Every structure is written in C-alpha cells, then in structure tokens.
Amino acid sequence: MAVYALYGVAALLALAPVAVALSRSSRASNVIYGASLIVTLALGAIGLESLFAPAASIAELPLGVPWLGARFRIDALAAFFIIVVNLGGATASLFALGYGRHEETPERVLPFYPMYLAAMNLVVLADDAFSFLVSWEFMSLTSWALVIAHHRDRENMRAGYVYLLMASFGTLALLLAFGLLAGSNGNYAFDAIRATHPAAALSAMVLVLALVGAGSKAGIVPLHAWLPLAHPAAPSHISALMSGVMTKVAVYGFMRIVFDLLGPPAWWWSMAVLAVGGITAVMGVLYALMQHDLKRLLAYHTVENIGIVYIGLGLALAFKAQGMAVAAALALAAGLFHVFNHSVFKSLLFFGAGSALNATGERDMEHLGGLIHRMPQTAFAFLVGCVAISALPPLNGFVSEWLTFQAILLSPQLPSWGLKLLVPGVGALLALSAALAAACFVKAFGVTFLGRPRTPAAADARETDSNSLAAMFALAALCLVAGILPGIFIDALAPVTHALVGESMPHQSGLDWLTIVPIAESRSSYNGLLVFIFVTLSGSIAAFAIHRLASDKLRRGPVWDCGYPDPSPVTQYTASSFAQPIRRVYGTAVFRAREIGEMPPPGSIAPARLTVELRDPIWDALYAPVAGAIGFATERINILQFLTIRRYLSLVFAALVFLLLVLAIWS
Amino acid sequence: MVLTHDFFFQGGQMLLVLLLSPLLTGFVRKVKARLLRREGPPLLQPYRDLIRLMRKEVVLAQNASWLFRVIPYIVFAGTWVAAALVPTFRSGLLFSWTADLIAIIALLGSARFFLALAGLDVGTSFGGIGASREVMIASLAEPAMLMIMFTLALIAGSTQLSAMAAFMLSSQVGLRVSLGLALLALIMVAIAENARIPVDNPATHLELTMVHEAMVLEYSGRHLALIDLTSELKLLLYVSLIGCLFVPWGIAAPGTDAQAIAMGIATYIAKLAAGGVLLALFETAIAKMRVFRVPEFLGAALMLGLLAALLRFVSGSL
Numbered sequence: 014m015a016v017y018a019l020y021g022v023a024a025l026l027a028l029a030p031v032a033v034a035l036s037r038s039s040r041a042s043n044v045i046y047g048a049s050l051i052v053t054l055a056l057g058a059i060g061l062e063s064l065f066a067p068a069a070s071i072a073e074l075p076l077g078v079p080w081l082g083a084r085f086r087i088d089a090l091a092a093f094f095i096i097v098v099n100l101g102g103a104t105a106s107l108f109a110l111g112y113g114r115h116e117e118t119p120e121r122v123l124p125f126y127p128m129y130l131a132a133m134n135l136v137v138l139a140d141d142a143f144s145f146l147v148s149w150e151f152m153s154l155t156s157w158a159l160v161i162a163h164h165r166d167r168e169n170m171r172a173g174y175v176y177l178l179m180a181s182f183g184t185l186a187l188l189l190a191f192g193l194l195a196g197s198n199g200n201y202a203f204d205a206i207r208a209t210h211p212a213a214a215l216s217a218m219v220l221v222l223a224l225v226g227a228g229s230k231a232g233i234v235p236l237h238a239w240l241p242l243a244h245p246a247a248p249s250h251i252s253a254l255m256s257g258v259m260t261k262v263a264v265y266g267f268m269r270i271v272f273d274l275l276g277p278p279a280w281w282w283s284m285a286v287l288a289v290g291g292i293t294a295v296m297g298v299l300y301a302l303m304q305h306d307l308k309r310l311l312a313y314h315t316v317e318n319i320g321i322v323y324i325g326l327g328l329a330l331a332f333k334a335q336g337m338a339v340a341a342a343l344a345l346a347a348g349l350f351h352v353f354n355h356s357v358f359k360s361l362l363f364f365g366a367g368s369a370l371n372a373t374g375e376r377d378m379e380h381l382g383g384l385i386h387r388m389p390q391t392a393f394a395f396l397v398g399c400v401a402i403s404a405l406p407p408l409n410g411f412v413s414e415w416l417t418f419q420a421i422l423l424s425p426q427l428p429s430w431g432l433k434l435l436v437p438g439v440g441a442l443l444a445l446s447a448a449l450a451a452a453c454f455v456k457a458f459g460v461t462f463l464g465r466p467r468t469p470a471a472a473d474a475r476e477t478d479s480n481s482l483a484a485m486f487a488l489a490a491l492c493l494v495a496g497i498l499p500g501i502f503i504d505a506l507a508p509v510t511h512a513l514v515g516e517s518m519p520h521q522s523g524l525d526w527l528t529i530v531p532i533a534e535s536r537s538s539y540n541g542l543l544v545f546i547f548v549t550l551s552g553s554i555a556a557f558a559i560h561r562l563a564s565d566k567l568r569r570g571p572v573w574d575c576g577y578p579d580p581s582p583v584t585q586y587t588a589s590s591f592a593q594p595i596r597r598v599y600g601t602a603v604f605r606a607r608e609i610g611e612m613p614p615p616g617s618i619a620p621a622r623l624t625v626e627l628r629d630p631i632w633d634a635l636y637a638p639v640a641g642a643i644g645f646a647t648e649r650i651n652i653l654q655f656l657t658i659r660r661y662l663s664l665v666f667a668a669l670v671f672l673l674l675v676l677a678i679w680s
Numbered sequence: 681m682v683l684t685h686d687f688f689f690q691g692g693q694m695l696l697v698l699l700l701s702p703l704l705t706g707f708v709r710k711v712k713a714r715l716l717r718r719e720g721p722p723l724l725q726p727y728r729d730l731i732r733l734m735r736k737e738v739v740l741a742q743n744a745s746w747l748f749r750v751i752p753y754i755v756f757a758g759t760w761v762a763a764a765l766v767p768t769f770r771s772g773l774l775f776s777w778t779a780d781l782i783a784i785i786a787l788l789g790s791a792r793f794f795l796a797l798a799g800l801d802v803g804t805s806f807g808g809i810g811a812s813r814e815v816m817i818a819s820l821a822e823p824a825m826l827m828i829m830f831t832l833a834l835i836a837g838s839t840q841l842s843a844m845a846a847f848m849l850s851s852q853v854g855l856r857v858s859l860g861l862a863l864l865a866l867i868m869v870a871i872a873e874n875a876r877i878p879v880d881n882p883a884t885h886l887e888l889t890m891v892h893e894a895m896v897l898e899y900s901g902r903h904l905a906l907i908d909l910t911s912e913l914k915l916l917l918y919v920s921l922i923g924c925l926f927v928p929w930g931i932a933a934p935g936t937d938a939q940a941i942a943m944g945i946a947t948y949i950a951k952l953a954a955g956g957v958l959l960a961l962f963e964t965a966i967a968k969m970r971v972f973r974v975p976e977f978l979g980a981a982l983m984l985g986l987l988a989a990l991l992r993f994v995s996g997s998l
Contacts, residue, residue: 382803385745396747405790406783418782418826422833425993437989440830441982444823451789451822452815455796459811464803465743534777537839543778544761544787551694552757559734559902566737566901573741573898574804586800586808594816598975 014063015072015087015138018095021056022134025049028127036120042113045123046106049130053102056134060095063087064508071140078143081201086140089508090273093349094137094265097356101258102130104484108364109250111480115371121162122248129155129254133262142191142201149187149266153180153230156259159251160243172242179229179239186226187266190219194274203274210276220282223270224289230263232316233323234293235631240316241300245308245376249367252308256315257360261352264322271330272513280334280429286327287435291442294320296631298449299603302456302595303627305378305588307366310457311359314402317446318355321417322348324443328420329514331432338516340423343531346506346518347416353502354409354495358401361488362457365395368477368485369461373470378457378588383466387474392462394485399454401492404447407545409495412529414447415539416503419531449595456591465582497541500529589625596625604628686774693773694764696945697920701763701912702726704919704952711960726912733905741802741898748801751794752899752906758791759910763917767924769944771842772934780839781829785822788873788917791910792818799895810894813971817879817891820978821872824865827985831862832925834992841924848928857998861988863926868981870918872974874911877963879974882911891971919955920948927951 028048035041063070069088076083087095109126116122132155135148157180161173193215194206211219229236244255271278297316304310325348332341368391369384370376385392401408421443424436466472476482495502500521507517521529528540559565572578600606604627613619656664706726713720740749762784765776779787792814799811833839835858836847847853872879875892882892896907924931930947932940969977991998 383743385747385801386743389746392747400790400793403789403793404786405793406779406786411783411786415782415786419839422830422839425834425996433993434990437827437830437986437993440989441823441827441986444826445819447826448789448819448822451793452819455793455800455811455815459797459800463745463747463797463801528777535838535840535843537780537782537833538777539780539783540778543775544783547761547764547775547778548754548757548787550757551760552753555756555760555906556753559906563731563734563902564737568737568739569742570739571742572802572804573739573900574802575806575897578804582803584805585803586805586812591800591808591812594812594971595819597972598816598820 014059014066014070015085016070018056018059018087018134018138019072019074019085021052021059022131022138024052025127025131025134028052029124032123032127033120036123041123042116042119043110045127046109046113049127050103050106050110052127053099053106053130057096057099057103060087060092060099063092064089064096064505066092077147078201081141081143083144084140084202085135085138085144086203087138089512090265090268091137093506093509094261095134097261097353098130098133098137098258101254101356101360102133104360104364104488105250105254107487108253108367108481108484111478111482112248112250112364112367112371114478116248118162121164122159122251125155125158125162126251129159129251133254133258136262137265140203142195142203142206145266146184146188146191150184152259152262153177153184156243156247156251156255159247161246162248162251163246166246168242169246172239172246176239176243179236183226183229183236186222186229190222190226190270193219193222194270203269206274213279216275216279217282219275220271220285223267223275224285227263227267227270228289231260231267231319232263232293232297233289233319234296234316235635237293237297237316238632238636241304241309241312244312244315245306249308249363249370252312252367253360253363256312256363257356260315260319261356264319264326264352268326268513271326272333278330278334280331281431283327283331283334284431284435286323286330287432287439290320290323290325290327291439292320293317293323294446295442295449296320296603298446298453299599302449302453302592303600303604305460306376307369307378307381307457307461308363308376310378310453311362311366314450314453315355315359317450318351318359318402320446321414321443322351322355324348324439325351325413325417325420327439328417328424328436331424331427331436332420333514335427337423337426338514339518339532340420340426341514342510342516342518343416343423344420345510345514346503347413347420349506349509350416350499350502351410351413354401354413354492357488357491357495358398358410361394361398361485361492362402364481364485364488365391365398368481369474372474372477373468375468375470378460380468381461381466381471382464382582382585383462383471384474385462387466387472388462388476390482391477391485394482394489395462396458397489397492399458401496403451403454405451407496407541407548408492409499410492412496412499412539412541414443416531417443419537422537423532452595456588460586460588460591464585467582467585467587493545497545498527499539499541500524500527503529600627603630605630683774689770690764690774693768693770694760696768697763697913697916698760698909700949700952701909701916702730704916704956705912707953707956708915708960708963711957712964715960715964726908730905730909733908734902736901738901738903740900744802744898748798748898749903751798751801752903752910754794755791755798756906756910756913758787758794759913759917762787762791763913763920765841766917766920767842767845767931768920769948770932770934770941771845771924773842776842777840781833781841781844782826782839784841785825785829788914789818789822795895795907798899802898804898806894806897810891810897813891814895817872817974817978820975820982821869824978824982824985825869825873827982827989828862828866828869831858831985831988831992834989835859841921845924845928845931846933848925849931858988858991859926861984861991863922865981865984865988866922866925868977868984870922871962872978872981874915874918876959878966878969879977881968916952919952919959923948923951923955
C-alpha cells in the first residue's frame with residue numbers, strides 16, 4: 014500500500030508544474046483543485062485500507078542519503094493520520110473549487126497547494142529520520158509560501174516572517190531529537206531507532222526536544238505565537254488545512270517519537286505533557302475570546318484543541334508508564350478521536366469564515382452581523398461546527414471530551430503523588446476550557462451571523478457557491494455521524510492504540526443500541542444516537558402539541574427591547590462588548606486588561622471613548638526579551654562587517670586555533 | 681412485559697417532571713410571599729400563566745431569524761431529556777444509561793448555548809447584555825459542576841446517576857469531607873444556574889440587574905411559555921439531582937413492587953417541598969449581589985469542587 018501512497022504523492026507533486034503552466038488560464042483552479050480532490054480521496058482510501066491491514070507496508074526509494082535511501086511505511090498510526098490529512102485535503106479541495114475562483118492571484122496559490130498536500134502526506138509516510146525532516150521542512154516551506162500568497166499586505170509579510178522563524182526553530186529541535194535518537198552510529202532508519210532504547214537522561218532530552226519541536230508546529234503554549242498570525246493570513250481553504258490538518262501532522266510527529274521510537278516512557282514524562290496540555294487549552298481559549306477577527310479567533314481556538322489532544326496523550330503516557338494498558342488505550346483513543354474531530358469541525362468553521370469573508374470582504378466581526386438572513390445555508394453549517402467544537406451533545410466534540418473525562422476518572426489509580434495532584438488540576442483546566450469554548454462560539458456565531466448587519470457589506474452579502482456549500486455540509490454531516498455513532502470510530506482506532514500501548518478499548522459496535530461503554534456499563538456509558546433521537550422527538554412533540562392544541566398564530570412586529578428600541582445597528586452588542594464580562598473576570602489577571610473610559614467635559618461635542626488595553630503575557634515574557642537580546646547582539650556584532658582584510662585573516666586564524674584547542678581537550 | 685413496564689416508568693417520569701415543575705415554582709413563590717407576609721399568587725398560577733401564554737399569538741421581531749423560532753423547542757427538549765434522566769422516584773430507568781451525569785451537564789450546556797444565541801439574534805442591547813453575562817456565569821458554573829461530578833464519580837466509582845444513587849444509599853459512604861464540600865458547591869452552582877437570588881432575580885424586570893430575563897426579553901406567546909417551562913424544569917432538575925445524590929432515601933430500586941413505587945413518589949414530592957422551602961428561606965434572607973461579585977461567588981464554588989476532587993485523588997477515605 015505504501016507504494017500506491019507514494020504514487021498519490023507523486024501525482025500531487027506533478028500537479029505543481031501543471032499549475033505553473035496553466036496559471037494564466039481561467040480554468041487552472043478547476044483543474045488543480047479537481048485533480049487534488051481526486052488524488053486526496055484516493056490517498057484517503059489507501060489510509061482506510063491500511064488502517065485495518067494486518068502488517069505495515071514498506072516502500073523504499075533510491076533517494077536521499079546514499080547508504081540509507083528514503084524509506085516510507087504505512088502502519089496503523091500513519092494510516093490514521095493519512096486519513097485525517099486527506100479528508101481535510103479532499104474537503105479543502107472541494108471547497109476551493111468554488112472559493113478558489115475568487116482568488117486574485119491564483120498563480121501564487123495553485124502551484125504550492127498540491128505540493129503542500131504532498132508534503133503533509135510525506136511526513137506521515139516517512140520511515141527514516143532523514144526523509145521525515147526533509148518532508149517536515151518541505152511542509153513548512155510550502156505552507157509559508159501560501160501564508161504570504163497575499164504579500165502586499167504588510168501584516169501577512171510579518172506573519173510569514175514570524176512563521177518562518179518559528180518553523181526553523183521547531184525543525185532544529187526535531188533535528189537534535191533525531192540526532193540523539195540515532196546515536197553515534199547514525200541509525201537514521203526508524204526500525205533501527207525502535208530497536209535501541211536510549212539511556213534515561215538522553216530520552217528525557219529527546220522528550221523535551223520533541224515537545225518543543227513538534228509542539229511549536231502544533232501550537233502549544235508558549236510556542237503558539239506564530240499560529241494566530243499565520244493561519245488567518247492564508248486563503249481560507251489553506252487556513253483550514255493549516256489549522257485542521259497541519260497541527261495534526263505535528264501531533265503525529267510527537268506521537269511517532271514519544272510513543273513509538275523512544276521506548277518505554279518514564280512516569281514523569283506524562284506530567285510535562287499534561288501540564289503543557291492543560292495550560293495550552295485554557296490559554297488558547299482565553300486568547301480566542303479576546304479576538305474580534307473571525308479567522309484569528311478560530312486560529313487561537315486551534316491552540317485550545319491541541320491542548321485537549323495533549324491532555325489525552327499525557328494521560329495515555331501516564332497509564333502506559335504504569336502498565337495500565339486498558340486505561341492507556343482509553344486515553345489515547347480520546348486524544349486520537351479528538352484529533353479527528355477537530356480536523357473535521359475546524360475545517361468546517363474556516364470554510365464558513367472563508368465564505369463570509371468572500372461574501373462581505375470582512376474578517377472583522379465588528380463589521381459583520383445578520384448574515385443568517387443573507388447566507389442561511391452557510392450559517393447553518395457554521396452553527397453545526399460551533400456546536401460541535403463547543404463539546405455539546407449530540408455532536409462529535411462532546412464524545413472525545415467525554416472520553417477524556419472518563420480517562421481522568423481512572424487516574425486516581427496511578428501510584429505517583431505528582432500525578433495525583435496534577436491530574437485533578439488538569440481536569441479543572443479541561444472543564445474550564447470546555448465552558449469557555451462554548452462562550453467563545455456563542456460570540457463567534459452570534460456576532461457574525463445573528464443580530465443586525467453592522468455595515469452595508471454585511472447587509473448585501475450573497476450566499477456562497479454550491480461547491481463550497483457541499484464541502485461544508487459534508488463536514489457538518491460527519492460531525493453529526495461521529496457524534497451519534499461514535500462506536501464505529503472508536504473501533505476504527507483500535508489498531509492504532511493496539512500498536513502504541515499494546516491494548517485497545519473494548520469492542521463497541523456490537524453493543525445494544527450502539528451505546529459506547531469505555532470500561533464497564535456500571536461505570537459509565539453514553540449513547541449519542543438515543544440522546545439525539547430523544548431531543549428531536551421531544552422537541553417535535555412539543556412543537557406539534559402546542560401548534561395543534563394551543564395556538565400557531567404569529568405576527569411580525571417591531572423590536573420590543575423593553576420599550577426603547579434603537580434603529581441604529583451600532584447599539585447592538587459587539588464582539589468586544591460581548592467578551593467584556595469574561596475579559597473582566599479572566600483578562601485582568603491573564604492579560605492585564607485595562608479599560609480606559611474618556612468622557613468629554615459637559616458642553617463638548619467630542620465623542621466619549623472607551624479604550625481596552627490587553628498585554629500578551631507570553632509575548633512580553635518570552636519573545637520580546639529574546640528578540641531584544643538578538644537585536645542587541647547583532648548591533649554589537651555589526652562592526653565585524655567593516656573590518657580590514659588583515660583583521661579578518663587574524664579572526665579566521667584565532668577561530669582555527671580555538672577549534673583545534675577544543676579538539677585537543679575533548680579527546 | 682418487563683420492557684413495557686420499563687417504558688411505563690420512563691414515560692411516567694417524563695410526564696411527572698413536566699407536570700410537577702410549574703408546581704414547584706408556584707410553591708417557592710407562595711412560600712416566599714408568605715415569608716414576606718404577603719398573600720402571594722395561588723399555587724397553580726404558573727400553570728395558568730403557561731396556558732394563557734400558549735394560547736396567545738407570537739409577536740416576532742421583524743428581523744428575527746428562523747433560529748430564533750426554533751430555539752425555544754431545542755432548549756425545552758434538551759432540558760426535558762436531561763430532567764428525564766435524573767432518577768426521581770425510581771432508579772434504573774429504561775434509558776438511564778443513555779447519558780451519564782457528564783452528558784446531563786452537557787445537555788444543559790447545549791440549552792444555554794442556544795438560549796444565549798437567541799439573546800443575540802434580534803440585535804438589541806438587552807439581549808446582548810443578558811447573553812454575555814449568562815456565558816460569563818456559565819464559564820464558572822460549568823467547570824464547578826464538572827469538578828463536583830468528578831468528586832461524586834470517584835466516590836461512587838461511576839458517572840451513572842442510578843449507580844451513584846444506589847451507592848449513596850449503601851452503607852459504604854459514611855460522612856466524608858469531600859461530600860460536604862461537593863454538596864456546598866452543588867448548591868451554589870444550582871443557585872447560579874437557575875438564576876436565583878443572589879446571582880440573578882427571577883422576579884425582576886429592572887433591566888440592568890437581570891441576566892436570564894434580559895436574554896429572553898424578545899420572546900412572547902408560546903415561545904415564552906416554553907422558555908418559562910424550561911426554567912421551571914431546570915429548577916426541578918437541580919432539586920431532584922441534589923435529592924438523588926445527597927438524600928437518596930426512598931428512591932425505589934428497579935424491580936420493586938407498587939408499594940415501593942408509591943413510597944418513592946411520596947418521598948420525592950416531600951424532597952421537592954423541602955427543597956422549595958429551603959430555597960425560599962435562603963432567597964428571602966439574602967440580597968442580590970452585583971454582577972461582578974458573581975465570579976467570586978462561583979469561583980468559590982469552583983475551588984470547593986476542586987478541593988473536593990483533590991481530596992478524593994489524594995486519599996480514598998476523605
């Protein structure tokens with residue numbers, strides 16, 4: 014199967030020159046996105062086929078390092094992520110069939126798009142450190158090119174710059190991690206790495222490097238700074254891929270190193286991962302709540318979901334270290350299911366945001382409003398995504414969070430005291446982030462799609478095209494199916510959990526009424542299907558009974574608003590005012606939020622002003638000092654640029670002596 | 681035969697909670713009025729209000745969307761299903777395994793999510809103020825509720841309410857510090873969730889002090905009736921929840937005879953009455969607090985819940 018997957022990747026790569034050749038043609042976007050759609054669907058089918066294959070399939074190419082070649086392999090873990098990548102790729106291509114027509118500079122997007130898809134597939138397929146890192150870098154560079162597709166916007170260029178820096182930093186960390194894993198013999202093939210287990214101190218370093226390297230791409234706090242800049246800057250279908258899919262590829266990188274290559278975990282690894290996950294989840298959603306740019310809000314919210322995934326992974330590590338394989342399988346399945354779910358609803362939400370952007374030319378929620386009247390179908394699909402991401406039953410986001418809670422409830426059995434104290438705290442953070450996520454998406458949907466239009470652009474919006482709608486409705490349907498029939502999806506994860514922790518959750522599909530029972534029925538069970546049916550039935554019965562027995566009369570009238578309606582849409586609650594109570598409760602502590610009200614003196618006709626000041630604590634504490642130090646150092650070193658040849662030669666000589674000295678002392 | 685029996689009890693519970701909930705609200709109002717030496721509205725007034733509202737025509741704001749018209753039914757259905765899954769007079773109901781306590785909390789969360797959207801739909805400032813305050817309160821109340829759930833689930837070894845209630849009835853429980861903390865936190869959350877004094881005032885229409893009422897200001901006729909019925913159901917749900925977890929005596933076990941069921945219904949009504957009297961006493965004794973004092977109140981509930989869960993993680997006997 015790996016060979017066929019490579020054919021698929023080759024087909025995607027071959028589309029890039031086609032895109033360059035066609036770039037002046039008006040049909041270029043149809044050809045490229047159509048072809049990408051077909052290839053990604055085929056690749057997704059290959060992933061599905063390999064997920065249940067009894068053995069991993071391997072392919073080798075005579076490329077790269079001479080004694081190694083390039084090795085590619087699909088095992089259960091890779092197969093799962095192949096499905097996630099190509100499901101996202103296929104829906105993004107379908108969406109772009111419509112959305113891409115409005116692209117102003119298609120020649121800057123089309124060639125990189127299939128390459129980017131190919132790169133993400135290659136990362137997942139790679140079976141040696143060399144191909145992994147090359148594909149990883151390829152993925153970073155192609156996505157960077159897409160981020161700066163609209164390069165005339167200074168904001169986008171800045172986003173691209175920060176992204177490039179952080180991507181190089183992350184790759185450096187991964188490079189060091191693989192260097193340590195390969196050891197002095199240079200065993201870069203994953204098979205060889207798997208066979209040897211590094212010493213405890215070394216594996217600790219690898220863990221930290223993997224957390225930093227893969228985490229910076231996934232967007233864990235505090236390495237998330239580039240993510241909310243870069244993800245929204247790209248065209249919306251690329252944003253969906255970056256947020257929904259590329260962060261998952263980063264999670265894959267972390268899982269591949271930590272669960273597969275690094276050998277048996279030590280108990281404290283999980284503490285690092287859990288702490289990072291909990292903080293990431295809450296910080297991500299708090300940042301998201303403070304935004305009024307719709308796409309940036311969604312990007313920040315990706316950070317939160319990555320935190321939830323890491324909480325699942327951390328719990329799985331803790332259980333695995335203690336040999337509690339069944340519990341580890343539950344936690345891992347929760348994390349993986351959330352990976353899948355998030356890729357589905359985050360793509361859906363970015364598509365919705367892209368449609369709104371296309372229809373109005375606005376990303377700022379303060380300039381939108383009332384779109385539900387103008388774009389009813391987009392609004393419906395976006396609403397489904399909002400409910401799913403807020404972890405509300407009966408949709409899919411709830412199921413993966415429910416499984417994570419069930420895993421947390423198993424953790425008092427862990428013997429270590431550190432975990433006993435940490436896990437309830439992480440549970441509280443998870444609960445807090447779930448509640449804040451709901452608030453965040455009430456704001457996102459309510460301000461963008463409900464209320465009255467705040468600008469003429471929003472008032473004149475038009476419903477988006479049928480391809481875009483098809484992509485959104487396909488994902489919305491998937492949200493519902495994964496929410497009401499989660500057993501099928503959990504069973505599909507069994508090969509992955511079996512490969513990584515040696516056990517899988519009990520088989521779910523055969524249970525009565527398609528209930529899911531993670532451990533035992535006396536402990537916990539959930540049936541999304543019945544909840545859905547009950548809610549639908551009782552709602553319909555109520556509607557039928559009231560309309561039949563009481564009254565079904567309806568009259569349209571002016572707004573009541575307690576008797577003081579104001580015709581100006583400015584008097585509505587805006588995104589900022591909606592977030593004000595939450596900003597006051599959480600923001601004063603986290604962001605040092607300050608509200609400065611300026612009231613003009615009596616008689617003056619100047620408008621009153623309210624300014625809100627927010628400080629980003631992580632940028633202030635981490636990035637600003639580093640950037641300052643680098644700026645300071647470069648200014649000092651700058652004199653080196655204007656030396657005479659004599660001095661350069663003496664510098665070279667001094668460096669040579671120094672290196673020889675080091676060598677002499679080292680041996 | 682057993683199945684029809686089970687269906688009968690499940691359906692019976694759904695009807696019971698629906699029929700009793702306005703009565704509970706009427707009872708609380710009556711007791712409050714009597715405490716203030718007023719005559720108070722008749723006990724059955726909430727039923728009359730509901731029927732009258734349902735017969736009236738709906739006056740819908742000109743720019744209200746389809747979502748605004750659907751939301752009352754969604755909110756009502758979600759809350760009704762949640763209420764039907766909490767054991768009242770008999771545990772082990774037919775569908776009790778459909779959703780555990782986490783799912784019940786999340787169902788109420790869904791209802792609140794949609795109600796907050798309804799507040800934003802017409803695009804008025806009152807709707808916005810209600811919705812934004814509601815989500816702020818929920819952002820603290822929901823995690824507190826989940827921490828309480830953690831504590832109880834770890835004590836009972838299950839997140840299923842029927843199993844929890846059965847465990848609480850057994851002799852293994854005893855007095856525990858964590859249970860006490862959880863009870864206190866649960867009462868605080870219940871007060872906030874039901875928009876009762878001191879967090880919100882269900883009787884006020886003074887614009888700036890209200891949260892829930894501001895959110896549903898634009899509703900009228902049958903829609904308003906459903907929203908009111910939903911609030912009443914929610915109050916009943918929380919009283920039943922506290923009842924089945926902390927005062928589980930009298931709940932009929934599955935497979936018991938008619939006498940036990942009758943006993944279960946009688947004790948359930950007694951529990952509701954006791955809960956109503958306590959709520960009325962509490963509300964009469966305390967003043968409403970400012971909106972930005974609410975986070976402190978609910979933060980305390982969250983910390984109590986966290987402390988209780990932490991105690992359970994650290995020691996099996998606390």
